[in-house]
Amino acid sequence: MMSDTSRAADAEPLSLDGILFFPVTPFTADGGVDRDVLAEHIRSKLPFAPGGMFPACGTGELHALSTAEAAIVVEEAVAAAEGRIPVVAGTGGPLGSALELARNAERAGADALLVLPPYLVQGPGAGVTRYIEELAAATSLPVIVYSRANARFTARQMRELALNPKVIGFKDGVGDIGLAQEISLSVREVRPDFLFFNGLLTAELTQGAYRGIGMPLYSSAAFAFLPEVANLYYRAFSAGDEDLRNRLLREFYVPLVTLRDETPGFGVSLIKAGCRLRGLDVGGVRAPLVDPSPEQLGRLERLVERGLELAQELEGPFA
Template sequence: MTADTTTPPPFGRALCAMITPFTATGDLDLDTARQHASRLVAEGCDGLVLSGTTGESPTTTDAEKTALLRAVRETVGKAVPLVAGVGSPDTRHTLRLAREAEEAGADGLLVVTPYYSRPPQAAVETYFSRVADAVGIPLMVYDIPGRTGTRIEPETLLRLAEHPRIVAVKDCSYDLLAATKVMSRTSLAYYSGCEELNLPLYALGGAGYVSTVANVAPRQMRAVLDAFDTGDTAGAAHLNELTIELVELMMASGLPGTVTAKTLLPTGPVREPLQPAGDEAADALRGAHERLLAATLAERP
């Protein structure tokens, strides 16, 4: 394969890694999920990623994942790409989740590297190929070695790119050299999974982002890409700078992004073992969020 920069991103550019709302008693809250999904799309998200890390996939049941996907699909319609998280450390379980997500209306699958067992690269390659062979919808492979313990090495990605249904990467490797190498030699669409690298990766030819921060600032995250696309690179850099305080507090403060996002949203609690943010962290998050919204509102024509 060769890279083709004219090919539209398979799931859009600005994707939100959507939180999963729960009621006060910890049950799945589909009404709030529908409302939140509608707002995200209305405020600039091209697509939504459900049941990923931010969606608390480790603590939601298979039935809850399917119910959430069906509810969001009914709400946003067929025109909005929905990518369902289906990865697990068990290939059989992942295959079952993949088929169920396809049946429930997913446009694509987010498949994380098998975690904990730390399989070698040949086994990683076989895992992703097995999932891609089992469904008729495209895959976004999720490279996040900091959580899984296993990197998807560039040479593995080069081979996986030959599969017709492996079309994208959610990149949390923090390795721009490797990403550039793979993008230059394949047609894989690279989505940044680390907000601080959204603009750098996009400038190198990335497809866009899958963002946790977009749950609370969808317009502001998208505006960076929009400015870059018009050729206003200085404007894109400035808009990106405005997001940094909130990005750092949400994604690099020692709290999981799920916790920080739900601190700023009326979407219910996190599930244990996660715990809510403390008062000091919550106040800092709210302050940064308010400053970002005020700054971007002041700059509108």
């Protein structure tokens, strides 16, 4: 029988060095994917040096895209990235659709896949593991497992999946710190190079805790509309500047989370609204999500203004 380490020995690690960018999916007035605005959205963030890009994922409303639309999003993302950063495409939902999404992403030139949960049904652990294995086998792309909703993984499951060299990472969207610690400890015994991500909404708020259990990477949806603040937070986090990091949390991220928690789905809706406030017409969100009310939009606008003030005031240590 092949040993734990030899089965994973030929794994090719994905380099994700820096803040991770989760672009929104812009829509035209008639409801289609707006290729031009998507390209502008992505190119405008590249000067802020993201370490990787995750198109057609949660922030990009994968749940509301057809497989053909998701393919357009990934194609445009790969073209706009121009090989400068890794592109990790979203897949998930019904297995047939997930397989199609994965193959389309490979054809478009994506570097890896982020596997979101399957659709609706609550399968046993063995079934969820098989879902990941089937997607990993469908293309030559490495996959990152996203644990959340109806696809939650135990330490034993993740250790088993980590023996597959095509499975290269784990993203935690559950928020059980104890379980996440068990998973990282167990997996690192067989895969020291495995990637670990904090995938909670507005992850900056919880990243201090995730760093403590060995999960240094995190999703930054805020980068999509306020890269000045998201980058400042990332640099403070990386440098261990807790005073600066905590000030950004108190004065920007905590108020943003308070607004986000008022309405289900605002983890996406506020990001798109923030893009519009910054002058990029990305359209609204698709059902079942809703856009902010005028009053909520006004509060978000004040938060954006405060964030930009903080970025200008606090940029000094990293200029």
